[in-house]
Amino acid sequence: MKKHLIGFLGLLCLTGSCGVFGKKGRISAAGSNAYIHAETKPYDKIISKDAVSHRGLFNVHEVEDRYYFEIPDSLLQRELLVVTRFIKTPAGASSYGGEEIGEKTIWFEKGPSNKIFLRIQTLVSEANEEDAISKAVMSSNATPILEAFDIKAVNEKQNAYVIDVTDFINSENPLLSLTEKQKKEFNLTSLEKDKSYIRAIDTYPINTEIKTVKTYKAKISEDKSKNLPAAILSGVVTVEINNSMILLPKVPMKKRYYDPRVGYFASSYWEYGDDQQRADRNIYIHRWRLEPRREDMDKWERGELVEPEKPIVFYIDPATPAKWRPYLIRGINDWQKAFEQAGFKNAIVGKEWPVANDSMSLEDARFSVLRYFASPSRNAYGPNIVDPRSGEIIESHIGWYHNVMNLLHNWYMVQAGAIDPRARKMEFDDELMGQLIRFVASHEVGHTLGLRHNMGASFATPVEKLRDSLWLEKHGHTSSIMDYARFNYVAQLEDSISVRGIMPRIGDYDKWAIQWGYSLFSGQQSEKEEKEILSKWATDSIAANPRLWFGGEGRDFDPRSQSEDLGNxxxxxxxxxxxxxxxxxxxxxxxxxxxxxxxxxxxxxxxxxxxxxxxxxxxxxxxxxxxxxxxxxxxxxxxxxxxxxxxxxxxxxxxxxxxxxxxxxxxxxxxxxxxxxxxxxxxxxxxxxxxxxxxxxLGGSRLSRMEFIADRYKYEDPYRPEEFVQEVSKLVWKELDFNEPVNAYRRSLQKAYVANMLTLYNPKEPKGGFIDALLAKLSEGRTLHTDVRAIALDNLITLEGKLRTTIPFTRDPMTRMHLQFLYKQIEEAIGEDKFPTRIYAPLDNKMSIQQGGKGNF
Structure with missing residues (x-):
């Protein structure tokens, strides 16, 4: 059944949407030559014999200083993914060559008055073409025309239209240039057209690559840390940019519906139909297209491992120091064993970049590359570029910062130095640093395969097993390399744990997640039928093996899903x-x-x-x-x-x-x-x-949550906030029970306690600047309709009485001054003019009244 797909909501982080992309409607312009006017010139008058021409997705012609695209009729209305990356960035910038600027979906179509229109996707709805509601969907989803090109000539033999793209490529436009956010980050203003130019345009069978040099005026900020050296020296900043125009498959890959129990990145759009009683949110995961080769289908049907028609290949940036390349390749290849559970062998391969091949470019979107950045930043990341219609991952450029080794060194020395002698020096041996690099590479590659962080994976390991060398050899200290489990800091020196029990590696969850996302089904099941099969599979698998549980990036109040923790x-x-x-x-x-x-x-x-x-x-x-x-x-x-x-x-x-x-x-x-x-x-x-x-x-959020849990969930013997606050108070004020001196550290502790109690009781009176006022406002919002403020008041009244009786008998001068200071703070906040009568319940549960605050509490 045909559908109108009028856009989609892209890259769902599942803690909120991370970006919006689109997909076009199927409304086409008039027939093939309806708008070709008389002013169109003969083909050879535009594309002369002196033209330098290249054949590919679009035939590209360079005539003197002009660039022409030849767009065949067969590519009109075909979706193209435009991926924009830096080639070179200015010194001092926080972005580096190879990093992505943005991605958008476009298509070309004929327009009136001898025009070719370039439309850009923005919308988020789908409807069956045969349903009446499809008319409403289409009428509420007009896609913008970003540019209109005059048809300069027609290639009658190829049924193609020639347009001049020079001025568009050299202009400041949202498709091929920096984003407003990036310009703001670099303090850039207007484009200097006379200092900007097209460096090269290369075209290949499924993509066209545009390389440009763009120079911008730059303003000098009062914040000197934000000023780039180039801006200070010259008032301008120059960047080099690559735009990849990639033809998306004519038939999108079959979608796989998202399940929140399996950690995949996802895209979504709203789906409408005449038989619905509410709109459906269609959420589907990001994954590569892995299919058996035709000649291996019989083997695959028998359950044998087969190689995919098109394996996932990652190239290593030639700028990478040679001694680290083998470890990065091993980190990539480590995922081969995970894909074997999905039925594929050699599904992913790491390779060195073929430097002798001049026809390949690091920015070419046909190639996935691990880019190496000469940067003091201590980081690495693994993105993926997807077909917005299906979630198919098209390519990825992993970002690897040179100084991530410094981060790895400090982590390993601090977390493993007690049990691994190799960690006890400032410069690790190459083999140890190589192992650390391999682990990070595997983690980032996992993201490029579609996998999100699984911060709950480490909870699947009982703490006592983190000291069991035999268990660790088999299972590792976390069930997923997608966790931030880092290194086994629980193991003790006497446990004799090997490196396999210290470092993360691809685990149970990772293999199963790849199996769930990449296994293919024999037969002709629909996407929704597959969803039911996969859901049942997830239910049964997680019930049978709790190590397959997905804990997300860190759920708000779930202590199982934390960054850099270990054990249960x-x-x-x-x-x-x-x-x-x-x-x-x-x-x-x-x-x-x-x-x-x-x-x-x-x-x-x-x-x-x-x-x-x-x-x-x-x-x-x-x-x-x-x-x-x-x-x-x-x-x-x-x-x-x-x-x-x-x-x-x-x-x-x-x-x-x-x-x-x-x-x-x-x-x-x-x-x-x-x-x-x-x-x-x-x-x-x-x-x-x-x-x-x-x-x-003592935050309002925590105490309000404890009250809510105690009152709403009706569990037996909950930890109520009033009991919790009383127990914190006993621990903080131990010295008062025995009239002991309070040291400097404990004095700070007690000051912090009183300050927080006063804020809980009266959050409308923040002391400090904007941040303090904001925190107080948030605290008020969280506690306004709860008993938390009453608990704080009761605690302060009790503490005031305790201080009053203790101070006269305090011998240590600094302790006495400290307690007097706190007593004065509390008295000013809840003074007698506000509470002339205090009521309390003594141990015999008989009510008594103290007038004027003169009694002891």
């Missing part, structure tokens, strides 16, 4: 992680100073990485308090989607926070380090961690 118990994992940090901190001076001429920059950098790692362990545990497990399910599965973290687990998390945050972590204040690094701010940093933890613990 953050408290125990954090205990072991901190134990390893305590082992390595005394060794850092020796590990980071290998040469007598070294200064202490390395020490400071690695010590900062230790502080960040410590903060991660704390943040992982905090997620348990007020945590809510979120498990997407189908109706056929049964069971609850939402389930709170047990009260016992939440109390264990609070005890962990008391041990490692509420009491100063003196093991981090190692004097041999602090006396050497340039700015010994550890005390300030640790106080900042503690203050941040207190703000998180």
């Amino acid at each position: 118990n953050a408290v125990i994992a954090g205990f072991y992680g901190i134990k390893n940090l305590q082992r390595i901190v005394p060794q850092l001076v020796r590990w980071t100073g290998e040469k007598e001429s070294d200064n202490y920059d390395n020490l400071e950098e690695v010590y900062d990485a230790v502080l960040r790692q410590y903060n991660k362990y704390i943040s992982h545990v905090l997620m348990d308090i007020g945590g809510l497990y979120i498990t997407p399910k189908t109706v056929g599965e049964g069971g609850d989607v939402y389930q709170p973290v047990s009260k016992e687990m939440q109390k264990e998390a609070l005890a962990f926070v008391d041990t490692y945050v509420f009491h100063e972590p003196s093991w981090l204040l190692y004097s041999d380090i602090l006396n050497k690094i340039e700015a010994p701010l550890a005390k300030k940093d640790l106080s900042g961690t503690m203050e941040g933890v207190m703000t998180t613990l």
Whole structure:
């Protein structure tokens, strides 16, 4: 049945839409030569004998300083994907050659008055052509005409139309130029046409590649950090850009519907039909087109592994240092075993770029390339370019930043230095760094195959198994390389864990996800029939093997889905992680100073990485308090989607926070380090961690959520916010029970507690700038119709009375001054003029009244 596809909603991040692309309607212009006017010149008058011509998707002709496209009638109304990338960027920019600028879907059509129109997709609806509603869909989805070209000549033999594209390519337009966001980032204004030109246009069977040099005026910003050196020196900035025009398949690949239990990137559009009672959102995953070769169909039907008709090939940028290329190729090829579960062998291959082949270009959209960037940024990423009609991945350019090795070094030294002697120096051996590079390459390639992060994968591994060498050899420390599991920081030196138990590798989930997304079905099932089969498959597979669970990029309140955590118990994992940090901190001076001429920059950098790692362990545990497990399910599965973290687990998390945050972590204040690094701010940093933890613990969002869970879900013995706040209070104010001195760290802790309680009680009175005001407003919004503010008030009243009775008997001068300061803060906030009468319930549950605030609480 024919359909009108009037656009689509592209690249769904599934935490929100990441971009909008389109797909055209099938409204065509009049017949083949209806608009050819008399002013059209003979073909040989435009394309002279002196023309330099190239045959391909569009025949391209260069005549003097003009460029002409010859568009055959067969390509009118055919969708083309235009992918724009940088070739060269200015020094100091945050973008690099090979990185994508944008992508759009276009098509050419005949228009009136001797014109060829270029339309650009923008819309998001589909309807069956035979349904009446298709008329409404089409009438509400007009696609814009981006450019109108005069038909300069007609090639009667080829039934093709000649248009002059020179001025369009050299102009500032949304198809072939920088985006407004990028121009703003570079502080660029108008295009300098006299300093911009077409460098080359190459054309191939399914794509045409345009290379341009564009120069822009640049303004100087008051923020000097945003000014590019070229702008300061000359007032202009020059970039080189490549535009790939790729012909999309005439018959789109069969779509595979998205399932939230399997982590794929996806696109979507709205589908309308006469028989509907509501519009359907058609969501389909991104994947490569892998099909058996015709000669191997019998083997495939018998279940034998076969090679695909067109394998996925990634080339390594020749700018990549030679010694790292083999490891990058291994990281790519590691996915071959995953595709074997989908029925394909040699489905993905890494290769070195054939530098001797002048006909190949790194920017050519026919080739997928791992681009190597000379950048101080510590990053890598794996995008994919898709056919918007079907989700078919057309190509990918992985971005690899040179300095990602610095990030890998610090991670590995801090997380594995206690158990792997190779990690105990500033320059790793090539074999170790190569293994680290291989792991990151595999992760980024996973994204190019359509896979999203699976932050819940590490939760599938019991913490005790992270110390079991035999188990780790078989399974690895996480079920997915798409997790941010990094390295096994739980394992202890006495566990004798090999590198296979330390580093991530492609796991159970990855193989199954590829199998789910890329396996083909024999027979003629429709997309919707396949959806039902795949849904049942997901239900049965996850039930049989919990390691196949997809935890998403990090669900809001689900402690199972966190970045850079390990195991199914953050408290125990954090205990072991901190134990390893305590082992390595005394060794850092020796590990980071290998040469007598070294200064202490390395020490400071690695010590900062230790502080960040410590903060991660704390943040992982905090997620348990007020945590809510979120498990997407189908109706056929049964069971609850939402389930709170047990009260016992939440109390264990609070005890962990008391041990490692509420009491100063003196093991981090190692004097041999602090006396050497340039700015010994550890005390300030640790106080900042503690203050941040207190703000998180006593935040309106967490307490309101705890109240909601307790009141709405009706689970037995929930951890209510009033009980939680009381227990936090007991831990923070221990010294008052025994009239003990309060040290500087604990004084900061108590100040943070009071400040947060005052904000909870009265969020309308922020002290500070815009950010403080915004946070207070958010807190008010979260607590306005809850009991949280009442809990805060009750706690402050109780604390005020406790301080009043304690201060007169406090002998330590600094402690007394500290408590007086806090008492005054509370009194000013909830003074007697506001609360002349206070009511409380003593232990015998009889109500009593204290007048004028004179009694003891």
